[in-house]
Amino acid sequence: MPVVYKITYPNGKIYIGQDRTDTFNYFGSADSKLIEKDFTADQRRDFTIRKEILWESSTASRAEVAQIELQFIRSMRSNDPLVGYNQWPRYSGASEISPVR
Template sequence: MDLRKVIYKITYPNGKIYVGQDRTDSANYFGSAKSSQFLKDFSQAERDNFTVRKQVIWSSTTATNEELNRKEVELIIETGANDPKIGYNLKPKFKAV
């Protein structure tokens, strides 16, 4: 069986998103967004009872790691996950128009 590589979208209770990749399609991996960003957006009480949604938005069993990296950047930009008003991705750097 070929290993499936995925691009996922995490949606947090405030509606903000994080887009990331997982080269092992792990069901219990929820990304690597910076914790410091959440401290600004959620109170301690909110962090004590926290629900997120993880959606696979792209997958492949044949993509190279380079193709996966390109697709991740494409989907970060497409979803706006790098816009601080919309998401938690820090790269690629958001450029307001």
């Protein structure tokens, strides 16, 4: 079942992603090098992340899943480097925030 999820890192930053198979052990494709910059070597030795399912649908098309993911990225500002690790779409400021249906 397709899902849109949110990963929360120990520093409070988030990553929004989609998984069209709802794989329990999938934690997204965020840029590891980008995330590593926010943590010391010692902090990277032992940390906990949280995965939350924000949306799911047994009937959604790939296009709909992608659209919902994009809406969550924008509404939660996970593409704002101060808030999260999504690098697309490029964050252009608060004016891009739109509600999730």
